[in-house]
Amino acid sequence: MHTPRAQQNTEGIDKVAIDGYAGELSQDHPGFNDPAYRARRAEIAQIAETYRPGDPIPHAPYSDAEHEVWRIVTRELAEKHERYATAETRKGKARLGLPDDHVPQLDEVNELLTPLTGFRYEPVPGLVGPRDFYGRLGDGVFMSTQYIRHASAPRYTPEPDVIHEVIGHGLKMASDEYARLYRAFGEATNRCADDDAVRFLSRVFWFTMEFGVHYEGDELRCYGAGLLSSFGEIENFRSVDIRPFDVRDMGTRSYDITRYQDVLFAADSYAHLEHEIEALVDGYDDDKYRRLIS
Helix, strand or coil, X not given: CCCCCHHHCCCCCCCCCCCCCCCCCCXXXXXXXXXXXXXXXXXXXXXHHCCCCCCCCCCCCCCHHHHHHHHHHHHHHHHHHHHHECHHHHHHHHXXXXXXXXXXXXXHHHHHHHHHHCCEEEECCCCCCHHHHHHHHCCCEEEECCCCCCCCCCCCCCCCCHHHHHHHHHHHHCCHHHHHHHHHHHHHHCCCCCHHHHHHHHHHHHHHHHCCEEEECCEEEECCHHHHCCCCXXXXXXXXXXXXXXXXXXXXXXXXXXXXXXXXXXXXXXXXHHHHHHHHHCCCCHHHHHHHHC
């Protein structure tokens, strides 16, 4: 029913931004046997490789076919966001106003996003260490890939692409409420010296900002970027194992990034989500991590 995620990293901590790039794709990746797609991945990765913080963001030369993938996905997601996304997510989406007719360059997204919450995108060519990725969130920086998913599998991507980064995360970073949570995760990461403390935090991030759901009244809605950017998986989340929101369970639970998530943790409301995350990140450091798991 879905495309496996690349390289089957079940820990989800060592490969944050992208698994396999510059043509080095898993055999299960939909673009593995497509030389043209692999060449495009390598080209776009090389463009991002030239970027240094403070430089103008290099543009990815998207093709007509890549713009068409963006149009297909945004058209499908528009209806599904109305049906399934949280009210705060839809508010962020309206504020951000992403184009639906072309893949926006990251500096184009920044022109829309930065005046709203101060967040901005910076390009990366591939693998990003967890301390860099999460830590930069504390500075209001989201490190983003620029390639786009294979045209044969627009419903789902086996690793973060520009649709996941910009639509999935961007809609939330355009919300003052969610943007505070992103920054809080980053600030907490920067207080940790222990890799296990960062890993715990990253797993909570996974089950919230990547695959989070919460109730609005009696209706379960989603706010996680992995759901918001996949018009295949967003239709599936209400049928999986929905568990009560439990930070310790999330922070110690392994997950498989190669398939649709089969366990999600639901907060009772946005206020409940905010309270629990703020309680976690308030003063979070190595010592607090050890107390949480003891």
